Amino acid sequence: MLPGRRLAQVDVRRRDLRIPFPDGFAQALTGRRVEGIRRRAKYILADLDDGQTVIIHLGMAGRMQIVEPRVPLGRHDHVVFTTDEGKQIRFNDPRRFGLMTLTPADKLDEHKLFRHLGPDPLDSAFTPAVLSAALKGRKTSIKAAILDQRIVVGVGNIYACESLHRAGISPKRKAGTVAGALAARLVPAIKKVLKDAIAAGGSSLRDHVQVSGELGYFQHAWRVYGREGESCKHCKTTEVTRIVQGGRSTFYCRVCQR
DNA sequence: AACAAGACCTGCATGC
C-alpha cells in the first residue's frame, strides 16, 4: 500500500506522544516518496526518497489504519498521511505511548533508540550461544532479561511468558544460569512462539487488530498468559500462577517450569 | 554497571 506512494499531505494533529515530534516533521515528509517499509525490533521504518527514514513505534495500543479520507477522524488519530492515490493512513494511539521521528537512513544504527538493541529473535544470528553469552553473570530474572531489548528485541510480556513455559524454564530463574541445555531450549521456544503468533495474526487482548481490521487469534493458543488459576496445559496437574515481576504480570506453571 | 521501581497516558472491567 505505502511503498512507492508519495505523501501528498501529512497532518500532525497531536505531537506530544512518548517523544515529541521533531520540529518540521510534517514538512520534511510532505512530497516525499516512500521507497520501502522495514522493521527493526518493534519499530516500523519507512525509507523516504531523500535518504531519511521515518521511525514509528505503536506503543501498547497504537495502530495504523488505511481509510478513505471521507471517514470521520477519530479522537486519537494523531497523524494522518494522505497519499498521491488519495488514501489516508492514520496513526491512532489512545495511550500516546507510541512515537514517530525522523533520522537519516545511514545513521539509523547510531540513533538513540537503536544503538543498544540486541539481535532480532527470528534472525539466524540469535543462537543459544549468543543468548547465553548475553546472559552471563546477570542476576536479574530470566523473564526480565528477555524483555530487555539489549538481550533480544521484540519479545513482549505475553511472548516472554509463553516462551518460558514452552522451554520449561521458571521466569524467576536467575538469567545467568540460563546456558547450555536451558539456552538450547529457550531460543527455539522463543522463535516458535513468535512464528506461531505471527501466523495467527497476533494476540487480540482488548483492541489489537491486524491491518485488515481482523482480530488476531493467537490468544486462543496461550498456554499460560492470562490463565491464572486454570490448569497448566502441559502437566494438567497444577494451576497457572500469576506473579508480578518488574511491575508486569508473569504467568507460569510452578511444576513444569524450573 | 546492574538492577528495581517509577514514570508516561488513556480506557476498560470490576467491585462497592
Add this chain to the structure above:
DNA sequence: TGCATGCAGGTCTTGT
C-alpha cells in the same frame, strides 16, 4: 448510576 481501584500489548528514566 457513580465512583474508586486496578490493570493493560512498551520502554525510557531515575534512584539505589
